[in-house]
Amino acid sequence: MEKILLINGSLRKESYNGKLLRAVSNELAKTTRFETTFCPNLDLPLLNEDLEGTNLPQSVLEFRSLLKAHSIVWIASPEYNGAPSGPLKNAIDWATRPPENLWAGKICVISSASPGALGGARGLIQLRTILSGIKCWVIPEQVQCSVAHEAFSPDGALQNGAVVKQIQSTLTGLQSFLDWR
Numbered sequence: 001m002e003k004i005l006l007i008n009g010s011l012r013k014e015s016y017n018g019k020l021l022r023a024v025s026n027e028l029a030k031t032t033r034f035e036t037t038f039c040p041n042l043d044l045p046l047l048n049e050d051l052e053g054t055n056l057p058q059s060v061l062e063f064r065s066l067l068k069a070h071s072i073v074w075i076a077s078p079e080y081n082g083a084p085s086g087p088l089k090n091a092i093d094w095a096t097r098p099p100e101n102l103w104a105g106k107i108c109v110i111s112s113a114s115p116g117a118l119g120g121a122r123g124l125i126q127l128r129t130i131l132s133g134i135k136c137w138v139i140p141e142q143v144q145c146s147v148a149h150e151a152f153s154p155d156g157a158l159q160n161g162a163v164v165k166q167i168q169s170t171l172t173g174l175q176s177f178l179d180w181r
């Protein structure tokens with residue numbers, strides 16, 4: 001089994017990105033290849049180098065060890081002002097710090113849900129660059145769930161068939177990468 005960690009860049013309770021990750025988890029379950037874990041929300045203290053070394057906050061230690069235990073990460077993040085969310089960037093930064101950049105060598109899938117027409121495309125361009133810069137393998141496929149306020153049913157199920165297809169083709173891309181690796 002391949003261990004995959006699902007990370008939501010939003011802290012919002014009714015987050016569309018959280019719902020998108022639920023749909024991702026449903027598709028992952030169909031393959032029987034993956035053991036899926038949802039990362040707890042990224043409500044970490046703001047990065048402060050004064051807290052590094054022996055003073056690392058407990059929540060940061062927990063996030064770091066969860067990340068360390070997974071070789072594959074699927075991120076869904078809101079786009080805030082054209083960029084990945086602050087909580088996500090903060091968590092990414094915490095996990096790059098000594099004693100070890102824990103992102104190095106991770107296989108990453110990126111996705112975004114937004115009520116807007118572009119589905120967070122601008123934020124994903126930046127997220128791909130950031131993750132590549134910290135030595136992640138970011139697969140070429142990605143998921144952009146646009147008009148997210150209409151994409152989910154009241155019980156949170158993804159009802160936009162085009163986005164389901166995007167998740168499926170992205171998952172195919174991930175599996176091809178894993179086979180090639």
Ligand SMILES: Cc1cc2nc3c(=O)[nH]c(=O)nc-3n(C[C@H](O)[C@H](O)[C@H](O)COP(=O)(O)O)c2cc1C
Nearest residue numbers: 010012015016017078079080081082114115116120
């Ligand atoms: C500070 C802020 C900036 C935002 N900027 C963008 C943006 O640049 N592009 C976009 O598509 N949506 C933007 N939005 C709207 C978010 O896409 C929307 O709030 C979305 O529901 C957040 O994701 P979530 O549902 O997973 O929490 C912004 C929202 C906030 C709070």
